[in-house]
Amino acid sequence: MTTSPLVPLVMGHNAFFGVDHLSAQRGAARAASFADPIRILDVIRDGRALGAQGMMMSTHDRAAGLCDLIRSDAALSADLKVYPLLPYAQKYVTRANEVGMVNVVLDSLKGTSFSDKMSLFLQGSRGVLARDVNSVLGALIRLELKPFRGLQMPAVFLHDAFTDLALGLGLKDIFEFYMSELDRAHGAVGAFATKNLPMLLERFDAWGLPTPTVMTHFNKIGFHMNPSREDCEAAAAKYPAHIMAMGTLASGFLRPEEAYGYLGGVKGIESVVVGVSSRAHAEQTFAAIRTHMPVMTGNTVGAV
Amino acid sequence: MINVAVIGFGKLGLLHAGTVSGLAGSRLAVAVDSNKTLLNALKAKMEGTRIYTRHEPLLKDGGIDAAFIATPTGTHVDIALDCVEQGIPIFIEKPLALSGEQARPLVEALEKRPVANMVGYMGRYLDTFAKAKEIVDSGVLGPLEMLRCSMYIGQLFKAGKGWRYDKGVSGGGVLITQNSHVIDKLVWMFGDVDWVSGQTNSLYSTEVEDHAHVFFAFRNGLRGFMDASWSERHYRTPTIAIHVQGRNGTLDVDDDSVRLFLDAKSDAYAEGWSEWRKPDLYRSVPFDIGGPQYTLQAEEFLTAVRGGPNPASDVRSAYAVQCVIDAAYMSAERNGAPIRIAEVMA
Ligand SMILES: NC(=O)c1ccc[n+]([C@@H]2O[C@H](COP(=O)([O-])OP(=O)(O)OC[C@H]3O[C@@H](n4cnc5c(N)ncnc54)[C@H](O)[C@@H]3O)[C@@H](O)[C@H]2O)c1
Numbered sequence: 001m002t003t004s005p006l007v008p009l010v011m012g013h014n015a016f017f018g019v020d021h022l023s024a025q026r027g028a029a030r031a032a033s034f035a036d037p038i039r040i041l042d043v044i045r046d047g048r049a050l051g052a053q054g055m056m057m058s059t060h061d062r063a064a065g066l067c068d069l070i071r072s073d074a075a076l077s078a079d080l081k082v083y084p085l086l087p088y089a090q091k092y093v094t095r096a097n098e099v100g101m102v103n104v105v106l107d108s109l110k111g112t113s114f115s116d117k118m119s120l121f122l123q124g125s126r127g128v129l130a131r132d133v134n135s136v137l138g139a140l141i142r143l144e145l146k147p148f149r150g151l152q153m154p155a156v157f158l159h160d161a162f163t164d165l166a167l168g169l170g171l172k173d174i175f176e177f178y179m180s181e182l183d184r185a186h187g188a189v190g191a192f193a194t195k196n197l198p199m200l201l202e203r204f205d206a207w208g209l210p211t212p213t214v215m216t217h218f219n220k221i222g223f224h225m226n227p228s229r230e231d232c233e234a235a236a237a238k239y240p241a242h243i244m245a246m247g248t249l250a251s252g253f254l255r256p257e258e259a260y261g262y263l264g265g266v267k268g269i270e271s272v273v274v275g276v277s278s279r280a281h282a283e284q285t286f287a288a289i290r291t292h293m294p295v296m297t298g299n300t301v302g303a304v
Numbered sequence: 305m306i307n308v309a310v311i312g313f314g315k316l317g318l319l320h321a322g323t324v325s326g327l328a329g330s331r332l333a334v335a336v337d338s339n340k341t342l343l344n345a346l347k348a349k350m351e352g353t354r355i356y357t358r359h360e361p362l363l364k365d366g367g368i369d370a371a372f373i374a375t376p377t378g379t380h381v382d383i384a385l386d387c388v389e390q391g392i393p394i395f396i397e398k399p400l401a402l403s404g405e406q407a408r409p410l411v412e413a414l415e416k417r418p419v420a421n422m423v424g425y426m427g428r429y430l431d432t433f434a435k436a437k438e439i440v441d442s443g444v445l446g447p448l449e450m451l452r453c454s455m456y457i458g459q460l461f462k463a464g465k466g467w468r469y470d471k472g473v474s475g476g477g478v479l480i481t482q483n484s485h486v487i488d489k490l491v492w493m494f495g496d497v498d499w500v501s502g503q504t505n506s507l508y509s510t511e512v513e514d515h516a517h518v519f520f521a522f523r524n525g526l527r528g529f530m531d532a533s534w535s536e537r538h539y540r541t542p543t544i545a546i547h548v549q550g551r552n553g554t555l556d557v558d559d560d561s562v563r564l565f566l567d568a569k570s571d572a573y574a575e576g577w578s579e580w581r582k583p584d585l586y587r588s589v590p591f592d593i594g595g596p597q598y599t600l601q602a603e604e605f606l607t608a609v610r611g612g613p614n615p616a617s618d619v620r621s622a623y624a625v626q627c628v629i630d631a632a633y634m635s636a637e638r639n640g641a642p643i644r645i646a647e648v649m650a
Contacts, residue, residue, distance in 0.1 A: 090540065090541075093315065094459055096314075096315060097459070097464075097466055097468055098464055098465040098466040098468075098469075099465055099466055100314070100339070100466065101314060101315065101342065102339060102341045102342050133345050133348050133349060161593060161594060164322065164326075164591075164592065164593045165318060165319070165322040165593050166322075167322075167326065168321075168322030168323060168325045168326030168591060168593055169321060169322050169325050169326075169332065169350065170325060171349055171350070173349065174349070195592045195593075196326070196591055196592060199326070199591065221583055221586070222586065222588055223582075223583045223586050224586070224592075225588060226588045226589050226590065226591060226592045226596075227588055227589065227590045227591070228588045229588070250583045251582070251583060253581060253583040253584075
């Protein structure tokens with residue numbers, strides 16, 4: 001198995017951007033409390049001090065401001081691992097409703113670098129879009145990753161809706177391209193978020209693709225685990241993969257003790273991403289992870 | 305193996321294509337879209353999928369067992385009629401049509417030549433709403449008396465572009481697009497509507513309404529209102545909430561939870577407050593792209609294609625939804641004068 005791009009404990013981004021899978025209302029309230037990016041930075045510093053070495057971050061419009069703040073903090077920018085999650089789908093969907101999917105892509109590319117633009121547009125953008133889907137995708141990825149330049153970025157996750165769409169359609173080529181493009185152009189591992197872990201790992205195995213890095217739901221009640229919790233556990237144990245568990249608290253449904261008591265018994269998990277909304281919250285959650293997942297967290301988390 | 309054609313390969317078309325391909329026993333055989341750029345990009349990525357710019361030559365060539373129609377709303381009925389004529393089962397995205405009048409020939413065609421048919425009101429498959437329906441059907445609330453519900457999303461704060469804001473293609477504004485989901489849920493849970501009184505308002509759009517307010521009188525005696533807007537701040541995603549009060553208690557349902565209050569205990573439910581949150585009710589699915597509701601919906605349609613029972617969310621029930629929407633628009637034009645649904649259907 002390849003070396004892992006994952007650190008054991010990763011802070012989630014949802015609370016900062018108003019995403020709450022259990023309650024839309026609570027999500028909106030949280031986002032309001034994080035309207036000032038300095039408040040987000042405070043929580044990230046606390047989380048780092050408490051032992052989280054990484055941060056998951058969607059390519060939300062507000063990510064750029066947050067990245068600037070991280071860059072401005074010498075300690076954080078030197079050692080905080082940032083894991084972007086792209087694309088921020090909501091942004092594209094809203095615009096696609098107005099101008100159609102093809103135009104969203106073309107409009108977005110207007111914001112790409114001069115060289116991208118030259119190579120894409122000299123040949124007629126519509127023609128290129130059809131003939132060379134990969135260079136268009138490459139340009140879109142560069143665009144999405146622009147705010148993260150200069151930060152430590154070991155892996156970049158593809159949003160689950162896109163991973164799972166490509167998975168459903170059996171587009172091996174998209175997986176290959178995404179991994180090679182991230183490696184070639186960004187020096188990062190092309191990683192995948194999914195809600196269908198067993199199918200993804202089976203396909204990677206059958207297609208002969210390299211060991212995947214995956215972010216997927218793992219929790220005691222099987223929330224967002226398909227086709228079943230048991231199948232996900234079996235797949236994680238069977239196939240080589242670098243797995244980051246998300247949704248471990250089932251959107252706040254489970255208490256940390258209960259959640260990590262379960263997760264500690266699941267084979268094949270290298271990393272946990274968990275939302276932090278305050279120092280006290282982070283302390284409690286990380287303590288439960290440390291207690292129940294000593295092998296995974298080893299001395300990295302304990303050593304702070 | 306069920307060979308599926310997806311007609312209209314936009315956002316919803318892609319989702320259905322990925323879902324049927326991800327499920328065992330069905331595959332995407334054909335993609336149809338009038339946009340050549342999109343098609344050529346698809347061609348490069350999806351060998352083994354036949355590609356057409358129009359549905360007519362596909363129907364002539366054949367080789368498909370079912371069609372998913374996910375084109376802009378105004379085009380659904382004509383495409384569906386062509387499929388029915390060939391005896392091809394149809395899944396149609398919601399809303400069914402621009403109006404009840406546009407949809408009626410399809411209802412009639414299906415009466416003459418029944419084929420498996422479904423309309424994509426996938427909200428019925430959201431766990432919280434399925435639970436709420438179960439509670440309403442159990443009768444524990446007693447006679448239903450008062451209703452209030454809402455659908456909000458913050459998507460439009462300046463004049464919009466695209467087919468959604470073009471009345472000839474979309475049929476109208478927020479009332480018929482996202483909010484048709486709410487009306488479908490109301491008819492599904494509470495039965496036929498007797499009459500409505502509606503008001504609409506355009507805030508940013510010129511052709512269509514951005515805010516709609518409708519009073520409903522159901523045949524079962526339930527009365528109440530619905531408020532809907534796609535220009536409501538603070539709503540990142542479409543958010544539906546329904547509150548209903550019966551003689552014996554209350555029920556609140558939204559995407560996140562179901563809350564029931566009962567004066568006295570019943571066989572199945574406790575006295576006082578009961579709550580079910582999304583994770584309580586979650587059911588895994590074989591394969592999930594955009595949410596389990598789309599998978600459950602596709603499975604039910606594919607079961608019907610294989611000869612199983614037709615889904616309850618069929619063309620007939622979507623036609624009833626359409627007539628309620630027509631009546632609400634008609635009422636709004638007459639400054640809220642009550643309009644009977646039977647009048648619209650006649
Ligand atoms: N279930 C839901 O919650 C939900 C959500 C969004 C949209 N919808 C519905 O799905 C349908 C499609 O919406 P969308 O958001 O995917 O739109 P879209 O604009 O992304 O896609 C529509 C596609 O149809 C193609 N098209 C247009 N006319 C055609 C024709 N005559 N033949 C073949 N292709 C044609 C267009 O080129 C485009 O690619 C609409 O009826 C909409 O109301 C449902």
